[in-house]
Amino acid sequence: MDAILEPIGQFWEGFLSNPVVQLASQLIVIYVVLLWLGTAYWAFRDMQARTENPILPYFSAALIIFFTPLLFIFAVVLYLIVRPRETLAEVYERSLAEESLLAEVEKNELCPVCRDRVDSEWLVCPNCRTRLNRVCPSCNRLADPTWPLCAFCGTDFGREGGGRQRRAPVAASSSADREADAESTSDVTAEHGRLRGATNT
Numbered sequence: 001m002d003a004i005l006e007p008i009g010q011f012w013e014g015f016l017s018n019p020v021v022q023l024a025s026q027l028i029v030i031y032v033v034l035l036w037l038g039t040a041y042w043a044f045r046d047m048q049a050r051t052e053n054p055i056l057p058y059f060s061a062a063l064i065i066f067f068t069p070l071l072f073i074f075a076v077v078l079y080l081i082v083r084p085r086e087t088l089a090e091v092y093e094r095s096l097a098e099e100s101l102l103a104e105v106e107k108n109e110l111c112p113v114c115r116d117r118v119d120s121e122w123l124v125c126p127n128c129r130t131r132l133n134r135v136c137p138s139c140n141r142l143a144d145p146t147w148p149l150c151a152f153c154g155t156d157f158g159r160e161g162g163g164r165q166r167r168a169p170v171a172a173s174s175s176a177d178r179e180a181d182a183e184s185t186s187d188v189t190a191e192h193g194r195l196r197g198a199t200n201t
């Protein structure tokens, strides 16, 4: 038995006293300690991203430290199991998506006045005659009636459609238009006078 064990023991002694092996083992120990500390820092940052609680990040880092450089991998497994599933950014993103989905449903599916079901492509609510959309005169796409200009081609509805609408019914009340009207009527009467004179002579 000793005949077998003795060469193995001698080999071990020689192996461990080898300066290269000693250096390598020292480097491995340093690396593991750095990994241990780095993991503690990672757990701190990871918990910071997952909770608004100011104490829990320190607690998770302390958990890694407490398990020592030899056993901290078990603390990592434990941490991965019990940490909050979503990061704060993911929670925020999900709530945003839910909100926009809700807004879309409310905006597109129901008439804002009578709450009847409408289609997002309809121009007018068939139930209460509320204007739901307008057609852009420039690009012929559907535009929200509250938009001051077309979101697709940039046509300004205030100048384009509104201006024309204002001119037709309210023309008489605008002073500039009244002056133009007076000029044109005086022109017409002058024309009439000339015509009358021509027929009289």
Ligand SMILES: [Zn+2]
Pocket: 111, 112, 113, 114, 115, 116, 125, 126, 127, 128, 129, 130
């Ligand atoms: Zn309606």
Ligand SMILES: [Zn+2]
Pocket: 136, 137, 138, 139, 140, 141, 150, 151, 152, 153, 154, 155
């Ligand atoms: Zn347009």
